[in-house]
Amino acid sequence: MGAAGRDFHNFNVFYRHNKAYEVVAFTATQIPGIESRTYPRVLAGSLYPKGIPIRSEEQLLDIIRKHGVGEVVFAYSDVSHEYVMHKGSAVIAAGPDFRLMGASNTMLKSKKPVVSICAVRTGCGKSQTSRKVCKILQDRGYRVVAVRHPMPYGDLSKQICERFGTFQDLDKYQCTIEEREEYEAYVARGMVIYAGVDYERILHEAEKEADVIIWDGGNNDLPFYKPDLQIVVADPYRPNHELTYHPGEANIRMADVVVINKVNTADPKNVETVRKNIQEVNPKATIIMGASVVTLDNPEIVKGKRVLVIEDGPTVTHGGMPYGAGTIAAQMFGASEIVDPRPFAVGSIQKAYEKFTHLANVLPALGYGEHQIKELQETINATPCDAVVVGTPIDLRKVMNLNKPAVRARYELEELGSPNLEELLSKRFK
Secondary structure: OEOOOHHHHHHHHHHOOOOOOOOOOEEEOOOOOOOOOEEOHHHHOOOOOOOEEEEEHHHHHHHHHHHOOOEEEOOOOOEEHHHHHHHHHHHHHHOOEEEOOOHHHHOEOOOOOEEEEEEOOOOOOHHHHHHHHHHHHHHOOOOEEEEEOOOOOOOHHHOOEEEEOOHHHHHHOOOOHHHHHHHHHHHHOOOEEEEEOOHHHHHHHHHOOOOEEEEEOOOOOOOOEOOOEEEEEEOOOOOOHHHOEEOHHHHHHHOOEEEEOOOOOOOHHHHHHHHHHHHHHOOOOEEEEEEEEEEEOOHHHOOOOEEEEEEEHHHHOOOOOOOOHHHHHHHHOOOOEEOOOHHHOOHHHHHHHHHOOOOOOOEEEOOOOHHHHHHHHHHHHHOOOOEEEEEOOOOHHHOOOOOOOEEEEEEEEEEOOOOOHHHHHHHHOO
């Protein structure tokens, strides 16, 4: 059971050459349009000459009955403990065992030092933390290569091992908006970032050109590589989620360092709740207090204007946040009104609002394929406003044509006081 990421990795490292098992299917959820494909032979290995079918999770019980399935592996992230056990109960009632795979069977060991950046939920601030860690290590003279959690939403046989070193590489691999959001910031800094499907092969390639490897996690998933230093980001806008979401709680329990981010704008009571929860389950972890500092390009475009705010898609959809950095920037820089885009949403964007009912005056930047990017563009252009605030990590104007002025909100991590990442990394990398 997966979402085109952890499921493929677990298969590759544990089941692919394991003759004790026959894998009859992957099921897919969370990401639209990623089912009805085949995990190809080139990835599935010699035991699966026809590949392995990928089906919608809605077909799970039918697959169990049809094939007499004996084991179901839950392998996706950013879901509550309650959600996981509802799925587990349905599987157990149908007969099979229900499995969650742990670190020892899924983490690959690198020849090079690995620093992992993970989180308790999606949208905590992994990317800005990763950027900060990379800069610190680069300033110390290390060759730093990042490896990003997978997002293979297209032709899997063409996405086995992807290397992004130039902006042309983003076009070469036909990256979605979600992929560009993660890769573009590294390329803009002159760094190399890898992603794909086969993370053992990716590791071997990354090791050839790195002194240190950064694991840039996705959602709140566990690292694919065994970290020498494990940094986990927590979010006081969602207090207690560090103890109630899978596998974010496992990340907290394994962490060497926990960054409590966004303390500059969060309720101090929530910050203290998160701190106490961390200390309760992992008293050995070093806690860093971090501020997510939001800036806006050309703030005069926003002041006194009616604006449409576009936020990072995963953060405000399955991440559960009602708003993000774009909304904070619009309010900080004096927008007169944040426009409700829901009446103007079309296609899959409209369906997203029906599914994620907590969303109101923000537009999630969903772009998992060319068709959805067009629907997002149509929604933006149909929404009546004076300007657009883009709260995503990339400039959407590079992938679509907008009919109104747009300005980008940017956000970077600043640690408050000591300890901080510079001190910890300097000590670890003497």
